[in-house]
Amino acid sequence: MPTSRTYGDACGIARALDVVGERWALLVVRELLFGPQRFSDLHRALPGASSNMLTDRLRELENHEVIRRRRLPAPAASTVYELTGSGRELEPVLLALGGWGLRFPPPPAPVHLSATSVLLFLRGSRPPDRLPATYRVELDDHVWTVRVRDGRIDVEPGEPARADACLRTDPTTLNALLDGSGSLPAALAAGNATVSGDEAGLRRLFTAADSGTAAHP
Amino acid sequence: MPTSRTYGDACGIARALDVVGERWALLVVRELLFGPQRFSDLHRALPGASSNMLTDRLRELENHEVIRRRRLPAPAASTVYELTGSGRELEPVLLALGGWGLRFPPPPAPVHLSATSVLLFLRGSRPPDRLPATYRVELDDHVWTVRVRDGRIDVEPGEPARADACLRTDPTTLNALLDGSGSLPAALAAGNATVSGDEAGLRRLFTAADSGTAAHP
DNA sequence: CCGCATCCGTTTCGATACTG
DNA sequence: CAGTATCGAAACGGATGCGG
Numbered sequence: 059m060p061t062s063r064t065y066g067d068a069c070g071i072a073r074a075l076d077v078v079g080e081r082w083a084l085l086v087v088r089e090l091l092f093g094p095q096r097f098s099d100l101h102r103a104l105p106g107a108s109s110n111m112l113t114d115r116l117r118e119l120e121n122h123e124v125i126r127r128r129r130l131p132a133p134a135a136s137t138v139y140e141l142t143g144s145g146r147e148l149e150p151v152l153l154a155l156g157g158w159g160l161r162f163p164p165p166p167a168p169v170h171l172s173a174t175s176v177l178l179f180l181r182g183s184r185p186p187d188r189l190p191a192t193y194r195v196e197l198d199d200h201v202w203t204v205r206v207r208d209g210r211i212d213v214e215p216g217e218p219a220r221a222d223a224c225l226r227t228d229p230t231t232l233n234a235l236l237d238g239s240g241s242l243p244a245a246l247a248a249g250n251a252t253v254s255g256d257e258a259g260l261r262r263l264f265t266a267a268d269s270g271t272a273a274h275p
Numbered sequence: 276m277p278t279s280r281t282y283g284d285a286c287g288i289a290r291a292l293d294v295v296g297e298r299w300a301l302l303v304v305r306e307l308l309f310g311p312q313r314f315s316d317l318h319r320a321l322p323g324a325s326s327n328m329l330t331d332r333l334r335e336l337e338n339h340e341v342i343r344r345r346r347l348p349a350p351a352a353s354t355v356y357e358l359t360g361s362g363r364e365l366e367p368v369l370l371a372l373g374g375w376g377l378r379f380p381p382p383p384a385p386v387h388l389s390a391t392s393v394l395l396f397l398r399g400s401r402p403p404d405r406l407p408a409t410y411r412v413e414l415d416d417h418v419w420t421v422r423v424r425d426g427r428i429d430v431e432p433g434e435p436a437r438a439d440a441c442l443r444t445d446p447t448t449l450n451a452l453l454d455g456s457g458s459l460p461a462a463l464a465a466g467n468a469t470v471s472g473d474e475a476g477l478r479r480l481f482t483a484a485d486s487g488t489a490a491h492p
Numbered sequence: 493c494c495g496c497a498t499c500c501g502t503t504t505c506g507a508t509a510c511t512g
Numbered sequence: 513c514a515g516t517a518t519c520g521a522a523a524c525g526g527a528t529g530c531g532g
Contacts, residue, residue, distance in 0.1 A: 061522085061523070063505090063522080063523090064382040064383075065302065065323055065382070066322075066323050066382050066384075066385055066386055066387055067302070067321075067323070067382070067386070067387050067388065067389070067392070068381045068382075068386045068387070068388045068392070068450070069302075069305070069373065069376075069388065069389065069392035069395075070372075070373035070374060070375070070376035070377040070396075071301065071302065071305050071369055071372055071373040071376060071392070072302060072376070072392075073376035073377065073379045073381060073382070074372045074373060074375050074376025074379070075301060075302070075372075075376070076376075076379070076382060077376070077379055079298070079301075080523090081296070081523085081524070082524095084288065084292060084296075085282065085284070085286075085288065085289060085292070088286070088288050096494080096495095097494065097495055097496085098493080098494060098495085101494095104284075105283075106282055106283050106284070106525085107525085108524080108525050108526060108527090109495080109496070109497095109526095110496075110497075110498085110524090110525085110526095111523095111524065111525070112495095112496095113495075113496055113497085114523095114524095122379065136494075137494085137495075144375075144378060147375060148375060150371055151368065151371045151372050151375055152288055154367055154368045154371055155287075155288055155291045155292075155368050156286065156287035156288040156291060157287060158287070158291050158361075158364055158365060158368055159286075159287035159288060159289070159290035159291025159292070159293075159294070160287040160290070161361060162290045162291070162293070162294055162339065164285045164290060165281040165282070165283050165284070165285075165290070165293060166281075167283075168283055169283055169284070169285045170283055170284050170285070171284065171285045171286065172284070172286065175284070175285070175286035175288070175289075178286075179287075233285070278503085278504070280503080280504090280524090297504090298504085298505070299505095313513080313514085314513075314514050314515070315513060315514070315515095318514090323506085324505095324506085325505075325506050325507060325508090326514085326515065326516085327505090327506085327515085327516070327517085328504090328505065328506070329515090330514090330515060330516080331504090331505095353513075353514090354513090354514075493532105494531105494532085495530105495531095495532090496529105496530090496531095497528105497529085497530080497531105498527105498528085498529080498530100499526105499527085499528080499529100500525100500526090500527090500528105501524105501525090501526090502523105502524080502525080502526105503522105503523080503524070503525090504521105504522080504523070504524080505520105505521080505522070505523080506519100506520090506521080506522090507518105507519090507520090507521100508517100508518090508519090509516105509517080509518080509519105510515105510516080510517075510518095511514105511515085511516070511517095512513105512514090512515090512516100
């Protein structure tokens with residue numbers, strides 16, 4: 059059953075930690091930043107969290123109205139978890155915390171990286187030029203729309219109406235492309251990525267690795 | 276002994292939580308935001324934390340170079356803990372988190388409030404006018420200098436060189452003054468505060484309760 | 493498969509007591 | 513003052529199982 063321990067401290071920081079200070083809570087919120095996710099999506103994205111841990115955290119966050127449970131209509135027949143308004147307002151806190159955490163070395167050996175983490179990193183970086191473009195990115199069997207325009211990078215879940223290029227890869231490879239430790243031709247040659255369309259545009263996009271927020275192993 | 280469990284996640288958010296995600300860690304950092312503190316100061320400010328908990332957290336934070344141990348020279352003959360550069364860079368994260376946490380009701384019954392929390396709240400609020408002034412505030416047997424100037428409120432530990440007024444009270448009373456749930460004359464009458472000097476200036480200061488960050492029970 | 497409950501060993505937490 | 517020692521209670525983590 060959900061945790062109900064409190065700091066007994068009237069300070070806003072302590073009150074925030076009473077709500078999202080338990081283990082895994084903020085990482086669950088991170089995974090929901092780009093949109094609703096199913097229980098099993100969250101479980102896959104957070105492999106270290108046991109299923110009962112996830113159940114507890116989801117219930118607590120729901121009780122505090124940071125997230126909301128929603129049953130999808132007929133054909134999908136599934137339940138998703140999504141951020142409420144309060145939950146979305148955690149985004150700047152998480153981005154600031156993530157930026158701060160980048161100074162520490164990544165944990166040893168079995169390191170995981172979720173699609174959401176890398177895409178947060180991508181969104182936080184600046185495009186190298188102002189040429190507008192739209193890309194279809196497939197990661198962990200989920201499809202994302204990446205739009206470059208007005209000197210920023212927008213990321214949304216779901217299929218783009220039209221794409222200049224399509225990239226299929228995994229979060230770790232994409233992260234290596236973003237932080238400069240890997241190149242697109244090398245990833246293609248190693249079979250870690252497949253591309254169709256404007257490959258040169260994608261290569262340009264990946265030369266912009268700075269001011270990020272999330273990943274960088 | 277210190278915790279050494281990790282999320283095994285390369286994301287910056289998870290790496291930050293590997294360092295400051297354990298229970299009480301961020302509240303220890305909060306208490307150090309205004310300057311060095313001794314073990315017993317921290318223990319008093321965080322009554323819910325047991326001494327071995329404090330010991331563990333201080334050691335972990337020291338190992339990650341978020342805080343630093345320092346032995347004071349001869350006369351004081353004591354040890355203090357202070358933030359490092361990395362630790363100070365957590366301040367915006369904590370302020371953002373504290374602002375977010377204010378939407379939740381304060382915990383029930385035995386609620387504590389540290390001097391640092393209230394003074395963070397005071398510093399986060401806007402003064403009602405641009406008249407510069409300096410106040411000596413004594414809280415929990417510690418002395419602080421509160422300076423109003425350039426439309427902001429600065430707070431520092433230690434004696435002011437000169438003060439327009441002196442206020443002695445406790446964190447809870449000061450917080451009530453700041454959030455409008457109490458008035459200075461009422462606090463004086465109840466014996467919860469004593470004032471000397473420009474009492475009218477202090478009353479004006481306490482009419483500015485907004486955009487805060489920390490307390491508000 | 494999905495969402496969750498149950499059981500169980502391990503880690504962490506919290507309270508009290510005690511020491512240099 | 514600045515911690516250590518000890519111990520029961522809670523939380524965590526992993527495995528398994530069950531109804532839809």
